[in-house]
Amino acid sequence: MSEPGLLKRSIAELIGTYVLVFLGTGSVVTTVLLIQGTDSIPGNSFNVGIDIAAWFAIGIAFAIAIIAMIYAFGHISGTHINPAVSIALWATGRFPAKDMVSYIVFQLVGASLASFTIVAILGSRAVATGLGATAMFDGVSYGQAILCEAVATFFLMLTIMGSAVDKRAPAGFAGLAIGLVVAADIIVVGNITGSSLNPARTFGPYLADFLMGGTNFWWQFPIYIVGPIVGALVAAFLYDYVAEAKENN
Structure with a gap:
């Protein structure tokens, strides 16, 4: 059976x-x-009053979405659904540049459509919440936020490498492992940076919030580009070194 086209x-x-x-x-x-x-x-x-129980629920919602999409589309596209993941796989020689560009464009479009759909369903009430936009919390510096996103995305990419990319991994468990590590990241660092781990996840709410007359968070967007991409790159290259993954794939 041939692979689906780009x-x-x-x-x-x-x-x-x-x-x-x-x-x-x-x-x-x-x-x-x-x-x-x-x-x-x-x-x-949008980020006031969210206690640990709420962060747990939010983490589980993200985890369920990721698990479902990995099992739905993993055999079709690989279910990157994250520009940082696509970039890391390209940087380690596993993904063609033209495919990476296409994936990232479509990821950004998908994220934006999702945020506009939430506005269409809930109206101005949703915009007033910030549409789930990620941002630095009080007392967190720009540098700390980038480091936080890099560390959390490192955990995510390391799990992707070990459970989905490395062909020696036990089959059928990648979705669960990846979803759960995202949930753990959100529970732990959600109250620091919102725990994006994903430039597209931040881009969608930022765009819809800005165009719908909400808060302009674009000045914080570099946090959610640099942090996730650096964390994903370090994890991918480190995994290849430690696990000798390329020699075994």
Whole structure:
């Protein structure tokens, strides 16, 4: 059976990223709507009042979306649904440059469509929550935020390399392993940077929030580009060195 063409694989990435952002950031929007009115602070309401139990629920929502999409499209596109993952696989010689560019464009489109869908369903209420946009929390510096995103994405990419990329890994468990490490990342660092780990996941809410008259967070976007990409690159190259993955694939 031949591999699907680039367009079909890119569409799978668009759908996968759409589901990730809709369910993941949608859980943030729902959480904030449940707590607003009693714990809202103007200008920062989207990340106020989210306690550890709520972060756990948000982490599980992201995990379920990722697990489902890996099992739905893993055999079609690989389910990167994350520009940092596509870049790391390209940098380690596993992914052609033209495919990487196409994947990233479709991932960004999927993430944006998901955020606009949330606005279409909930209207201005959703925009007022920040649409699940990631941002530095109080007391966190720009450098600390980049480091946080890099470390958390390192864990994600390391898990991807060991459970999905390395052909010696036990079959059938990649989706569960990857989804759970994302949930753990969100639970632990969600209250520091929002735990993006994914430039597309941040891009969608930023774009919709900005165009719908919400808060302009674009000045923080470099955090969610540099941190995830650096973390993914370090993990991919380190895994290849330690596990000698290329020699065994």
